[in-house]
Amino acid sequence: xxxxxxxxxxxxxxxxxxxxxxxxxxxxxxxxxxxxxxxxxxxxxxxxxxxxxxxxxxxxxxxxxxxxxxxxxxxxxxxxxxxxxxxxxxxxxxxxxxxxxxxxxxxxxxxxxxxxxxxxxxxxxxxxxxxxxxxxxxxx
Amino acid sequence: xxxxxxxxxxxxxxxxxxxxxxxxxxxxxxxxxxxxxxxxxxxxxxxxxxxxxxxxxxxxxxxxxxxxxxxxxxxxxxxxxxxxxxxxxxxxxxxxxxxxxxxxxxxxxxxxxxxxxxxxxxxxxxxxxxxxxxxxxxxxxxxxxxxxxxxxxxxxxxxxxxxxxxxxxxxxxxxxxxxxxxxxxxxxxxxxxxxxxxxxxxxxxxxxxxxxxxxxxxxxxxxxxxxxxxxxxxxxxxxxxxxxxxxxxxxxxxxxxxxxxxxxxxxxxxxxxxxxxxxxxxxxxxxxxxxxxxxxxxxxxxxxxxxxxxxxxxxxxxxxxxxxxxxxxxxxxxxxxxxxxxxxxxxxxxxxxxxxxxxxxxxxxxxxxxxxxxxxxxxxxxxxxxx
Numbered sequence: 113x114x115x116x117x118x119x120x121x122x123x124x125x126x127x128x129x130x131x132x133x134x135x136x137x138x139x140x141x142x143x144x145x146x147x148x149x150x151x152x153x154x155x156x157x158x159x160x161x162x163x164x165x166x167x168x169x170x171x172x173x174x175x176x177x178x179x180x181x182x183x184x185x186x187x188x189x190x191x192x193x194x195x196x197x198x199x200x201x202x203x204x205x206x207x208x209x210x211x212x213x214x215x216x217x218x219x220x221x222x223x224x225x226x227x228x229x230x231x232x233x234x235x236x237x238x239x240x241x242x243x244x245x246x247x248x249x250x251x252x
Numbered sequence: 253x254x255x256x257x258x259x260x261x262x263x264x265x266x267x268x269x270x271x272x273x274x275x276x277x278x279x280x281x282x283x284x285x286x287x288x289x290x291x292x293x294x295x296x297x298x299x300x301x302x303x304x305x306x307x308x309x310x311x312x313x314x315x316x317x318x319x320x321x322x323x324x325x326x327x328x329x330x331x332x333x334x335x336x337x338x339x340x341x342x343x344x345x346x347x348x349x350x351x352x353x354x355x356x357x358x359x360x361x362x363x364x365x366x367x368x369x370x371x372x373x374x375x376x377x378x379x380x381x382x383x384x385x386x387x388x389x390x391x392x393x394x395x396x397x398x399x400x401x402x403x404x405x406x407x408x409x410x411x412x413x414x415x416x417x418x419x420x421x422x423x424x425x426x427x428x429x430x431x432x433x434x435x436x437x438x439x440x441x442x443x444x445x446x447x448x449x450x451x452x453x454x455x456x457x458x459x460x461x462x463x464x465x466x467x468x469x470x471x472x473x474x475x476x477x478x479x480x481x482x483x484x485x486x487x488x489x490x491x492x493x494x495x496x497x498x499x500x501x502x503x504x505x506x507x508x509x510x511x512x513x514x515x516x517x518x519x520x521x522x523x524x525x526x527x528x529x530x531x532x533x534x535x536x537x538x539x540x541x542x543x544x545x546x547x548x549x550x551x552x553x554x555x556x557x558x559x560x561x562x563x564x565x566x567x568x569x570x571x572x573x574x575x576x577x578x579x580x581x582x583x584x585x586x587x588x589x590x591x592x593x594x595x596x597x598x599x600x601x602x603x604x605x606x607x608x609x610x611x612x613x614x615x616x617x618x619x620x621x622x623x624x625x626x627x628x629x630x631x632x633x634x635x636x637x638x639x
Contacts, residue, residue: 118373118396124388134388155511156389162502182407182515185457186394189373196457199392201404201510209511211404213393219457224411246468 118190121236130157132171140232142241143171144208150156176230177246178204185219198222202243216244255349257531260483260490260635261341263292263476264603266556269438269594272366273470280472281310281361282318283398283507289319290472293487301326301353303340305597307333315359326353332506333370334545335520335629337598341498342496342630344477354478360599361472361537369468373397399465399548403456405515406550410459412516413565417458420549421449424463424569424591430578431588435613438467438590464549466590473599475606480637491609494622494633495531499523516553516565521558524631528624532633536560540583541608542576543601545627546591552576552584555626578615579634586615598627605634 136143146153149166154167160167181203188194197215200222214222215231228243235242264285267273267280272614289296299321300311306329316324316514328343330336337360344356364370373396374387395401409415428444431437444463452462483490494600503512529535538557553567561582562570570576576584587593587604594600605623607613613620621639625632 121394122391122396126388127386131387154620156386162474176541183412184400184403184407184459186396186459187399187454189396190396199394199400199404201515211389211393211395211510224408236390246538 118188119236120191121190121238121240123238129159130164133157136171137232137239137241142174142176142230142232144174145169146172146208150195150224153206153208155210172206174208174230175205178202178228180214180222180224180226180228181209181221182224183214200228200243202228212240213242215242256342256345256496257492257494258480259345259348259477259493260480261475261493261606262478262483262486263288263290263294263489264474264606265289265291266436266473266600266603267361267471269436269469269471269596269600271438271468271470272475273363277362277367278310278314278474280363281315281359281474282468284472284474285315285357285392286363288357288359288476291488292476292478294476296320297322298355298526299357300346301347301356303328303330303343303347303356303358305329305333305336305340306331308360310359310361319357321357324534326356330415330630332629333525334547334598335506335627336498337627338630338632339498339547339603339627340599341475341477341493341602341632342498345493345496347627348477348479351557354482356477357474358477359472359474360597363470364595364597365468365470367470370467371398371465377518390469399455399460402508402548402550403459404510406459406548408515409550409554409556413568415553415568417461417464418446418450419568420464420553421461422568423546423549423552424449425570426577427585427589427592430586430615431592434587434593436614437588437593438469439588460548461552463591466547466595469594469596471594471596471600473483473596473603475603484559484637489610490637491606492635492637492639495528495633496630497524497527497531498630499527500629513572518554518558518628520629521555521626524626524629525559528631528633532635534622534633536582539582539622539624541586541605541617541623543586543605543623544584544589544600545598546585546589549591551628555628556584559624570593578617583617586613586617601625602632605632609634609636
């Protein structure tokens with residue numbers, strides 16, 4: 113079995129449980145699911161609140177601001193000459209950790225605790241929540 | 253009183269470990285199963301239960317047909333990937349302890365190098381075929397291989413404790429040293445230096461090099477689990493399943509948890525340790541050999557700390573001090589582990605635990621009695637009778 117060619121960016125494949133999230137991204141908003149009964153915000157999306165079992169929910173728009181919790185430099189598995197992508201786990205002010213990419217930064221300059229802000233952008237024609245460094249002093 | 257600890261592993265079987273077996277996965281499974289039944293000095297007709305992984309393509313009915321097993325009264329499969337390796341033994345032991353079966357064959361066989369390679373990128377997102385939280389949160393962002401998905405966790409450990417990839421390289425050197433004197437290991441007589449480790453290419457910068465990754469292997473292994481009462485009448489020293497358990501914590505994914513807690517730790521492994529020590533009354537000082545699942549080197553560091561063999565952040569110095577080598581305080585992966593011997597989804601490490609308790613390992617630890625086997629999300633303590 114040979115190594116398959118992989119698209120530059122693999123688009124999400126929404127389901128009944130997370131269509132709202134990708135609809136939000138298409139509208140330029142990062143929204144998380146919030147339990148309508150007890151108010152707990154959850155990510156990744158789930159059809160039932162693990163705290164109170166309510167299946168009713170609405171959404172809360174993210175502050176879009178946070179700090180890099182962990183990061184890696186991801187080289188494309190079958191396109192070695194393409195630019196590497198910095199993958200970050202961002203700790204958002206919303207109290208949620210979220211996996212995305214960090215743009216506009218040299219991979220050598222990425223650090224834990226970097227202050228980052230949301231930027232919803234098309235990456236290889238796929239619209240994704242991304243982050244860019246903001247001019248701050250990093251996490252205190 | 254746990255009935256589970258009145259069960260034992262009485263037979264083990266394995267094929268050769270290679271990069272190209274040249275035969276079907278069903279044949280590998282059948283060969284391993286037949287060898288394990290023969291090793292136990294049982295007949296296929298004695299086997300009435302079967303356990304494998306949920307993702308195994310080797311159907312129980314196909315295996316029983318090849319191995320000549322007459323009737324299965326119990327089948328079960330463990331969820332997920334290699335994290336569940338020890339859960340197969342727990343399922344088999346639970347079946348025996350409950351009376352659901354008398355003798356259970358546990359097997360795992362694949363062509364994971366010449367066939368479907370787990371380490372290769374996932375080329376497309378098919379959310380409908382995976383369980384929540386699913387890959388929508390990873391694949392579009394470039395987390396397309398296990399190495400990358402896990403590395404995003406390990407980086408927090410490196411950051412917290414100032415650990416570098418050179419430090420991680422200490423473990424592969426030990427694994428290959430152990431493999432070099434294990435004739436069954438793929439890397440038999442092929443030790444490794446730290447310099448060679450540092451020359452291997454980056455897989456995920458700056459966390460994992462190629463030699464931090466487990467092998468991709470073709471091969472099969474199998475074990476027979478039955479009651480201690482029956483084990484006493486069989487030829488080998490019974491290897492008692494002193495404890496067997498799993499740990500899956502809320503908001504966790506396969507073996508990584510991004511969303512809660514301190515990611516410089518491995519909370520599931522810590523829970524396994526607490527459960528295994530509590531069930532057996534043992535402490536880390538009582539463990540003679542540890543078999544630790546290592547898809548990637550950092551999981552060894554995290555698990556050494558989770559099981560209390562050393563303190564948080566101390567694994568680098570602990571390994572550098574020779575503590576996990578043969579003759580050290582707690583020899584780890586005496587067969588060479590999944591980096592040095594082979595990657596049979598973690599199951600070959602359990603067989604090494606059995607050999608250590610029997611006293612028949614290629615790299616035998618003298619007087620080994622208590623072997624802790626961990627797959628990260630499932631774990632065992634193996635021990636002789638009365639210990």
